[in-house]
Amino acid sequence: MRDIIDDPDVLASLSHDEAEWAPYGKPLGAVRPRSTAEVSEVVAYCAERRIPIVPRGAGTGLSGGANAVDGAMILDLSKMNRIVGIDAANMTATVQPGVVNDDLKRAVAGHGLWYPPDPASSPWSTIGGNVSTNAGGLCCLKYGVTRDYVLGLEAVVGGPAGAYGTVVKLGRRTTKGVSGYDLAGLFTGSEGTFGVLTEITVRLRPARREAPRTVVGAFAGVVAAGEAVAAITRAGLLPAALELLDRTCLKAVEEWKHLGLEADAAALLLAQLDTPGDDEATAVANVFREAGALWAEQSTDEAEAEALFAARRLAYPALERLSPVLTEDICVPRSEVPRMLASIERIAARHGSTIATIAHAGDGNLHPMILAAAGDEQAKRAAQGAFEDILSAAIAMGGTVTGEHGVGLLKRAGMRQELSPAVLAMQVAVKQTLDPLGLFNPGKVVG
């Protein structure tokens, strides 16, 4: 094998993602392939020697899904960053896995097209990583998650397909298709545990014809904001995005970036509306007011609206500047958002933890972020207690332990709590069938 990286500093930097406190091992080496053929070669080489293979993109994951295990080969796909083709006539694009989400967005915008999935990491995270975790984002409420845009995948696999290193094309290039089981769907969100993605064909939408409207509502508490979220659904409104930011998040961003944000309220809701006309924006502002907002208004200043959504995207790194952050990713039925937010407040008080919350509130997907100062072992233990209590509360409300970040390492115990033994056994059986040697990203999900 050519070009195995063994520099300890480089290997260390490639050994984990951004999940705080998720364990990681010491890899054997790393490779940075540039083609499907090279990936195939690496997989075959590793399989012969029974070396575990840990694929990674930009390493922006928050569950430890890209963390190395001892003796693993890191497959860093960031150099496979070519946009293979944009097919405007069919509204599809085909990319290598290392293409950055925002780079794809920009490229297709040049053809009057739009790739909607927009995780907050979109300036850095890759399409391969997005597909592997089935990444969500801000506009999922109306436009769905990554898997709603995955049409076809090329992957390097082993197991029933043949020798490890076999290249397969899964899924399709057409809008619809039901020829055989949906293996492209099964691979989406499988966190590299079935094989290594080497090419991805996504569906695109026509670009939006006008700038979306932004409505901001300020609330005296996060629970009150949660009530407004539930009221939006009851009113039959479907914003493109409906985000919640609490005061801690707003202040952290403002102290770092000086965007001119005012944090006079305990929580802000940001709604983005993209149907033509102002009717929907007016309706959302009215619902906010009726639900008890301190104030609510349609933003007439585009720069201000941009700054608010920028604040939302920057919340995670802004908090991380202040302290290590243990990020939650629960999703509950929308109607349970107020109750879940109240529960988070009680859990924070019980453990004496500081919890800042951002949320894709319209989806019921909440990111309570538990802060614990570096080196403060007591705070860290408290944070871990709060983390587990939040997962249990979400499950009790009919929710899930991970809405969009993936199981990785951090949610393995929570997943075992959420799924029945029978369903876990089905999951394990599918993993063992598609990767009988257990070489693809071992220890993640159910591996």
Add this chain to the structure above:
Amino acid sequence: MRDIIDDPDVLASLSHDEAEWAPYGKPLGAVRPRSTAEVSEVVAYCAERRIPIVPRGAGTGLSGGANAVDGAMILDLSKMNRIVGIDAANMTATVQPGVVNDDLKRAVAGHGLWYPPDPASSPWSTIGGNVSTNAGGLCCLKYGVTRDYVLGLEAVVGGPAGAYGTVVKLGRRTTKGVSGYDLAGLFTGSEGTFGVLTEITVRLRPARREAPRTVVGAFAGVVAAGEAVAAITRAGLLPAALELLDRTCLKAVEEWKHLGLEADAAALLLAQLDTPGDDEATAVANVFREAGALWAEQSTDEAEAEALFAARRLAYPALERLSPVLTEDICVPRSEVPRMLASIERIAARHGSTIATIAHAGDGNLHPMILAAAGDEQAKRAAQGAFEDILSAAIAMGGTVTGEHGVGLLKRAGMRQELSPAVLAMQVAVKQTLDPLGLFNPGKVVG
């Protein structure tokens, strides 16, 4: 086991779906369970005796997916037709598999909600059948297919989950969720080959606020209509539906239903637009004209627009009245629609077959319907030759052999032509893992 139906006439009527010429065997018996517990009991009973299990809904399938094999137990789920709950606050509904699509639509409309998937069979076909085939429909272009609406499934399974008869809950009730592999997605479109669906939770959308606009365009030939379809995508337009009907279909419906349709053109395109305002409708009419329509106009008469879409939905039964019909279901990239339509005309001429075409043209999903008079063996052989040639042509254009009807029996050979041996081996391995005894709907898809 109680209540096994053995009346030969009833069994005969339950032994096949609407796929012409797909073979079917002689079942051992049939049961009509009313609860999950009864399904579990039947599956356990059959597994002990190694009796194959063939689940069915309304039997409106067009690929033979519900056809009996010799000695099978038919599991007729049409009596499990209870709407378990409509959760308006979370925009979801939970139903038993035998609920008819249009009945679900009507029930949720009472809550200001909408269940979009709309196969032409929606007055008769069941949600269980729709999920099992991942049914499409008219509004997929903008709103997606059945699988885009499936959140959670309850199923009776065997294999790794435990003894045959084990009840599992797959998927979730939340908007987003990535806790483990997407088994609910894998079961969607699996045609009953992994287990028997007993409950389905679907996502809903807010009801549309105003009646959609209809634009009709008439063309001198189907290929010219196909060119207009490609031009719609190039113009960045995304209608809710974009349907094609050829003259043979229009005449068959008119002769039967007397809707007052004029069949003065070789092909009609019907576009449905549901964004507020008339801009999109005007743009579509203009594209039709620029693409060479004989005439194109926005329908101002709602009854006329309804009649045109009714004609579209009735095309299949209207043709079937005249003659046995072999229905195709290919899907090609949108840009290939004109070339594929031209290819169908050549294939019809080559085999001396009459082929009437309806199409979800905006999706590239074409239903050329090959007519062959009952008892005319030569016409039947010609039809089968044309059927195979159409599949090969679709694959050659980067398309698939089934866009929405499923593999069943009729597309097994086509699927083998479309998928690589490695991918087929993965499909077979997944089937064997989840149904090691091979009891669930044997002989369908890859079973």
